[in-house]
Amino acid sequence: MDAYREQDQAGPPPPPGGGEPWGAETAWGDAVLDAVFTQSDIGVHVLDTELRIVRVNAVVAGIHGIPADRVLGMPAVEAYAAYAGVRIDDAVLREVLATGRSAADLLVAGHSPGVEHTEHVYSASAHRLQDSRGRVLGVVITSTDVTDRERAQDRLRLLHDAHERIGTGLDVERTARELVDVTVPEFAASVVVALTDAVFRGQDPALQSRDTVPLLRCAATGRTEHGPEVPEAGAVLLPGIFGDRLPTAEGPFPPAAPGAGPATRLVVPLTVRGQIFGAVAFQRLDDAEPYGTEDRALADALASRTANCLENALRFTREHIVMTALQSWPQPREEAAQSAVDVARRHRPGGSGAGSWCDVIPLPGARVALVVGQVESPGPGAVATMSRLRTAVHSLTTLDLDPHELLARLHATTLRLAAEGDGTTGIRTAAPPAPAGVPEAAPLLDAGAAATGPRLAPAAPAAPHPTAGCTIAVHDPVDGRLDIAGAGASLLVVVHPDGTADSRPLDDGPLLGGEGPPFACATLFLPEGSTLCLASAGEGPRAEDLMAALAHPERDPEAMADDVERLLAPDRVLLLARTRHLPPGELAEWDVPYDLSAVGTARAHVEDRLRRWKHPADPFTVTLVVSELVTNALRYGAAPVTLRLIADGPSLTCEVTDAGQAAPHLRHAKAVDEGGRGLLICASLADNWGVRYTDEGKTVWAELGGDGA
Incomplete structure (x- = not known):
């Protein structure tokens, strides 16, 4: 470099036409070089054509910890690998030498001497050096420490990954497993997720208390090959790795367990609105980089996401139990009160709460009413509407109405339920955490974000008006008369004792809560031993498959129901009735x-x-x-x-x-x-x-x- 400077000092004569002399330009160049090599916070590395180190500036020698007196003359690949733990791609530098095309923003990782567990990330750019005559002199590399920027982006990516992968199901243990899968090894060498015993049993979690410690059980664990040991699933963890108490909002990070560094372990509560679902412990290796303030904020955001998903899973479990109870059928002994038909029922639950039901209701005069229905728009609201409509059907049958008249009354009931729903105002509830990338994601990485409360979501739009399909058939065993009426499009097939079948004994009609009466109705006189197949609305089955399942009407209704059930989609109900006549x-x-x-x-x-x-x-x-x-x-x-x-x-x-x-x-x-x-x-x-x-x-x-x- 000194030789190049002497050449500049003995430069050409002063330029024609005046201007500053060439000596002044040389002085400016010297000043720039001195500033770059002594004052700049950007690392500068000068290599010759053999990619040996010619000179480095003070940043490289001081902040990066590379001894300048030892690396001069060494190949750059060997020098930086030995003293900074940085692996340089030799092929990239030789391409810059050969083509003159600069390589910009190359990310390389390394660590300073004595702190091997603390990794730094640098952004490097390489440019070819050549003199005024075009002769190639070597390569100059500039480097900037972008560790903070890259770590912030890694935290954002991890948070986005958590929003994508945590909460894909509605099972508490699966949710805990997803938290482990997201954070090992990117955030911790071992992770232990523990849930309270109440949450394991599907019950509401208790509010946080300073005096009581709920029983915690291990729900999910994960570790790297050399990560700290973790307990077995199902193990009781208090007292244990979580300490003698659960973390609280005032002190969310209890002291580390014996033998672990004070900052290589984090314990975060899984709480939503004061309800504690459990806790999660993150731990790195003893010689790894300690958790910092930003890491703690990220851990709190991950725990918040998981706790909200756990709450959703518990809510689904409770709603599913309620829906199952509401949609349960009467016990067989309740059907012993009627002798007009032999009945076989089937229900294929699909978990969506479709609001399907069927009933066999004894009527005066040895008659019986067969009812099959389904509320549109599956969900908890549909099951609640189904329960009310089902109760209304039982009440209306006491009036001895014809089926089409009964449907007209049931239609009025459905409209009344819709009117009651219109008077319900929206409820503001805590919104789920926003995904990474939106403006709300950044505060989650702030240490003060843990103290903020749940956000209020806008009022939910009103639910659509409830509508339902329903088919009612009244069979009289005295003369075999069958009065049928239907709202909507339910499956209805009549199979005669000789094997012939009528797949369209009734036209489709308007839905309950929709256009309203008149509803489709018909009257049939069936011989003894006829079979009625009724199923709630839904897709399929194919006509030929259904007819094959209903063939041979001499079979027991239970056997026929088994064959038809296999053809039905989930959440549909099936009712098969074999008619009798009074002796x-x-x-x-x-x-x-x-x-x-x-x-x-x-x-x-x-x-x-x-x-x-x-x-x-x-x-x-x-x-x-x-x-x-x-x-x-x-x-x-x-x-x-x-x-x-x-x-x-x-x-x-x-x-x-x-x-x-x-x-x-x-x-x-x-x-x-x-x-x-x-x-x-x-x-x-x-x-x-x-x-x-x-x-x-x-x-x-x-x-x-x-x-x-």
């Missing part, structure tokens, strides 16, 4: 002349039939109820009048049908009144009574138990 020994029917004198004859018929059936019902009570019902039909109804007795196990149903449409109503007669007590007597003696209407008239019925009550 002659359980049914008696008489035409009653339209004359009050026929009341006595009707009583005699009933007494004789009860004696022949050996039925346990009290004859006096039954004949008294029959007498009042027949008298009421003859006085206020219209011909023809029919009396029917139905024996359904120990219970007995008395039905009187006439052509009149006048609605009978219960009266409370005065002491001096001569009439008006007929229905009051029936209501007092019978277990239940009611009226159902048909196109031909009405039927007044009363049910009596086997004890005659």
